[in-house]
Amino acid sequence: MRHCILFILLLISSFNSFSANEVKETRLWPAPDYTRITVESSAKINNDQMMLKNPERIVIDLKGISVNKALKDLSSKLKQNDPNILNIRVGQFTPKVSRIVIDLKKSARVKIFSLPPVAPYKDRLVIDVYPASNDKLSNLLNKIEKKQIEQKKTPVIKEKPKKKKQVVVAIDAGHGGEDPGAIGKYGTKEKKIVLQIAKKLSKLINADPKMKAYLVRDSDFFIPLKKRVSKARKVKADIFISIHADAFRKRNVSGSSVFALSEKGATSAFAKFIANKENEADLIGGVSIDDKDPLLAKTLLDLSQSATINDSLKLANFVLKEIKKVNNLHKKYPEQAGFAVLKAPDIPSILIEAAFLSNPQEEKQLKTAKFQNKLAKAIYLGTKEYIKSGVSIASTNDPDN
Secondary structure, eight states: OHHHHHHHHHHHHHHHHHHTSOEEEEEEEEOSSOEEEEEEESSOOEEEEEEETTTTEEEEEEETOOOOHHHHTTGGGOOTTOSSEEEEEEEEEETTEEEEEEEESSOEEEEEEEEOOBTTBOEEEEEEEEETTOOHHHHHHHHHHHHHHHHHHSOOOOOOOOOOOOEEEEEEEOOBTTBOOOBOTTOOBHHHHHHHHHHHHHHHHHTSTTEEEEESOOSSOOOOHHHHHHHHHHTTOSEEEEEEEEOOSSTTOOOBEEEEEOSSOOSSHHHHHHHHHHHTHHHHHOOOTTOOOHHHHTGGGOTHHHHHHHHHHHHHHHHHHHHTTTSOBSSSSOEEEOOGGGOOTTSOEEEEEEEETTSHHHHHHHTSHHHHHHHHHHHHHHHHHHHHTTOOOOSOOOTTO
16 A cells, blocks of 8 residues: 555656646747747756658657647647748647647748746747748859849940939837837837837838838847848948837836947946847847857947947937927937947947836827827938938949949
8 A cells, every 4th residue: 555655656746747847828920031939938948859841840849848728829829821831730749748840831941949037938949930042142142143144134235323312211110029128017018119100200201202211120020139230231221220118117217318339338327227128139039049140240340330320429419309309308418338239330320219118107108199100200300300411321222232
């Protein structure tokens, strides 16, 4: 009898150790460049994965995980228009292993990595699915080859004078997807508010024949900070504007702020606090530690950075002057700090903190279309004045030049 009880206790203990780690939530974020799947759990998940052909699919085994409702729900979160994934199946492969099978629409490459607990999240397993054709070198070679073929076919025509280009303004709505940004007292998420403002600003800019807007993020998905910069450079942006909404420890703190990059450190403790907070986006949104950008690694050492920072401060002053007309300012002058998202070596870049989501009154204000429209117009007018001030803009925005 004693041996029987001991055996039962051992079984219970074994079961408890197995079920100690469980899936708390699953999320799926489709983006133009890739699809992200996040499996959040009470502890780190050990996993194995393999790519299979005929049909194309990814198999991921979650060790020490039993299938529960949170894991089952992953299948229902897939949308039909997802560019990469056809279907997701979840099942208990063995008593101690759950299996996720991702059926693909086309050949793909996958990156799987773990993220430790941060901000509101517990341990996360991140599965990024990229199109296999997303090979930069192959794409570049194909582009060159195509251009050479077209040049052979096309008769030589005397080149016409280049038209004066539209000024390309890259608008970066902060945070997104897995990273909600600041969350107000009434549950307002920064990522949603700043995207609404960004879209309103884009509309104003595109209505101006001398300007053209490019939305770095046009829906709810996460983009790493360095990728935001590279996307702006890819479209040959002349100006980069990143839009955010502050959060601070004290709820009575209020007002709008405009920031530029600093090579020498923050201009105030507050600027340093905001920069550190915004730079944490990659930790929350999720970036693999092997994601490195060789161009940006040496950006701050580039001598052109100093001239770009000066132009950024000019832009910041023009924008701040207009924002002052629609909201109180937290600081009457632009501040500077080491914002990762402002480190383009050749693009005047500013970061706007529209207001404080941590302030209940400003949270309510940020949610209104009226305030968002006023703020978007202020940013547009400030940018327009900056352009009119005589900044040097290249003669063409053809990305092949």
